[in-house]
Amino acid sequence: MNQQIVIAVVGSGYVGLVSAACFAEMGHRVICVDNDEEKVRLLNEGGVPIHEEYLPEILSRHRGGSIEFTTELHRATSQAQVIFIAVGTPQSDTGDADLSYVDAVASEIARSIDSYKVIVEKSTVPVYTNEWITRILERNGTQKDTFDVVSNPEFLREGTGVTDFLHPNRIVIGVESERAARVMRQIYGPLTSGAYYNLPHAVPGSRSANNPPPLLKMSTKAAELTKHATNAFLAMKISFINAVANICDAAGVNVEEVAEGVGMDERIGPKFLRAGIGYGGSCFPKDVAAFRWVAEQLGQQFDLLAEVEKINSQQKKLFFRKIRSALWTLRGKNIAVLGLAFKGGTDDIRESPAIDIVNMLLKEGCCVTLYDPAAMERTKTVIPPGPQVRYASDMYEMAQDAHAVLILSDWQEFAAIDLDRLRNALRHPIVIDGRNLFDPELMLEKGFTYFSVGRPYPTTSVKALKTL
Numbered sequence: 001m002n003q004q005i006v007i008a009v010v011g012s013g014y015v016g017l018v019s020a021a022c023f024a025e026m027g028h029r030v031i032c033v034d035n036d037e038e039k040v041r042l043l044n045e046g047g048v049p050i051h052e053e054y055l056p057e058i059l060s061r062h063r064g065g066s067i068e069f070t071t072e073l074h075r076a077t078s079q080a081q082v083i084f085i086a087v088g089t090p091q092s093d094t095g096d097a098d099l100s101y102v103d104a105v106a107s108e109i110a111r112s113i114d115s116y117k118v119i120v121e122k123s124t125v126p127v128y129t130n131e132w133i134t135r136i137l138e139r140n141g142t143q144k145d146t147f148d149v150v151s152n153p154e155f156l157r158e159g160t161g162v163t164d165f166l167h168p169n170r171i172v173i174g175v176e177s178e179r180a181a182r183v184m185r186q187i188y189g190p191l192t193s194g195a196y197y198n199l200p201h202a203v204p205g206s207r208s209a210n211n212p213p214p215l216l217k218m219s220t221k222a223a224e225l226t227k228h229a230t231n232a233f234l235a236m237k238i239s240f241i242n243a244v245a246n247i248c249d250a251a252g253v254n255v256e257e258v259a260e261g262v263g264m265d266e267r268i269g270p271k272f273l274r275a276g277i278g279y280g281g282s283c284f285p286k287d288v289a290a291f292r293w294v295a296e297q298l299g300q301q302f303d304l305l306a307e308v309e310k311i312n313s314q315q316k317k318l319f320f321r322k323i324r325s326a327l328w329t330l331r332g333k334n335i336a337v338l339g340l341a342f343k344g345g346t347d348d349i350r351e352s353p354a355i356d357i358v359n360m361l362l363k364e365g366c367c368v369t370l371y372d373p374a375a376m377e378r379t380k381t382v383i384p385p386g387p388q389v390r391y392a393s394d395m396y397e398m399a400q401d402a403h404a405v406l407i408l409s410d411w412q413e414f415a416a417i418d419l420d421r422l423r424n425a426l427r428h429p430i431v432i433d434g435r436n437l438f439d440p441e442l443m444l445e446k447g448f449t450y451f452s453v454g455r456p457y458p459t460t461s462v463k464a465l466k467t468l
């Protein structure tokens with residue numbers, strides 16, 4: 001059987017908490033650390049601070065057993081053999097990643113090293129961060145032979161984080177020593193050997209005992225670059241299809257037909273070819289900017305990424321023009337908004353295009369009624385309820401008497417809405433869909449005036465309504 005390892009995970013956010021829960025699920029003992037006392041209290045009392053499928057079940061299975069939560073970094077790191085750093089690396093004013101949280105944690109870890117430890121970068125960091133962490137530890141008096149720094153980038157997606165973690169496409173480890181590589185192989189052994197998938201409580205997913213994930217060992221710098229290159233490529237795919245969607249809009253072509261035709265080419269693949277209002281979230285925007293900054297520091301021009309960012313920010317403006325051309329004047333209009341999270345399945349609103357669009361509507365003098373299955377509490381902290389802003393308790397209350405509905409996140413339950421009930425609730429049956437959730441023909445049949453992204457309106461008589 002696989003060997004149990006004592007792991008400290010520093011940072012209990014979307015990545016840290018999911019990783020910690022999954023390590024416990026894989027049979028390790030985990031001490032989860034965060035300096036947010038409120039979050040740690042909530043976790044200790046049985047709460048779950050983020051919306052992630054399977055996370056509540058896994059935490060309740062291991063809480064009080066193989067997983068514990070604490071604010072005491074020193075205690076956790078002295079007990080652990082392996083310390084994962086999973087704190088935030090937000091974008092700084094100059095575009096590069098703000099590594100001050102990583103720096104603070106590394107300095108504190110240095111003070112608690114009394115035997116060999118593996119320190120793992122789980123946060124997304126620029127190339128050479130590994131060398132900086134090593135330098136910080138040495139400057140704080142840690143002996144060279146008492147630690148190794150490893151890069152183990154995380155590729156999970158919010159909303160499906162647990163499944164992605166336990167059924168990964170690949171596990172990347174960047175290591176410079178065989179000793180550290182052995183430890184990392186032991187940690188991921190339950191997945192790479194396939195043993196986890198035979199457990200009766202195993203979370204279901206694409207991997208199985210006969211099809212376990214591969215573990216890719218590479219240099220630490222290659223692992224750091226792999227993460228940035230992956231996110232930059234995915235963001236590029238989204239901007240690419242959005243640019244194609246705008247051409248489709250102008251040419252009266254359905255972008256979904258084009259995306260299907262393009263995506264069936266095995267060299268391209270069908271994923272991330274869905275046109276919409278652009279990417280958001282806590283990763284793509286900052287990682288694209290950080291990768292560009294890295295390239296610049298290394299004397300390389302990566303102008304392609306500037307174009308990716310430009311298309312992404314234009315996409316929101318183009319969508320806003322669609323709203324204006326559907327409604328003509330905006331001041332005083334009641335707009336119902338479906339979706340606030342940066343995508344369906346999560347409560348995360350960081351860099352959400354939906355939040356930007358709602359703010360644009362408020363600036364134009366609209367009144368908005370907002371609904372999201374999981375992100376409303378977080379949204380209230382940045383868009384508080386008031387004379388122009390109301391939060392609804394369900395989709396139909398949201399639509400009541402509105403001049404139009406906007407769809408801004410791709411939650412599955414939005415696609416399953418009762419269209420007749422929606423139409424009856426609205427003052428005017430206008431739907432402006434930024435996520436292409438509905439078939440335009442069906443919407444016409446159901447009596448809606450329906451606008452989406454890169455798909456022609458299903459009659460020829462609406463040319464006059466086209467975006468100016």
Ligand SMILES: NC(=O)c1ccc[n+]([C@@H]2O[C@H](COP(=O)([O-])OP(=O)(O)OC[C@H]3O[C@@H](n4cnc5c(N)ncnc54)[C@H](O)[C@@H]3O)[C@@H](O)[C@H]2O)c1
Nearest residue numbers: 011012013014015034035036087088089101123124154158
């Ligand atoms: N969110 C994602 O989908 C995702 C996916 C892959 C990689 N990443 C990367 O993982 C990292 C973490 O992202 P996240 O979304 O989990 O962030 P997050 O903001 O949700 O969580 C970070 C946590 O770290 C805690 N923290 C900060 N400083 C600390 C300290 N000194 N000691 C203890 N705890 C501290 C914060 O309180 C917070 O709970 C980032 O580098 C991100 O780019 C994120």
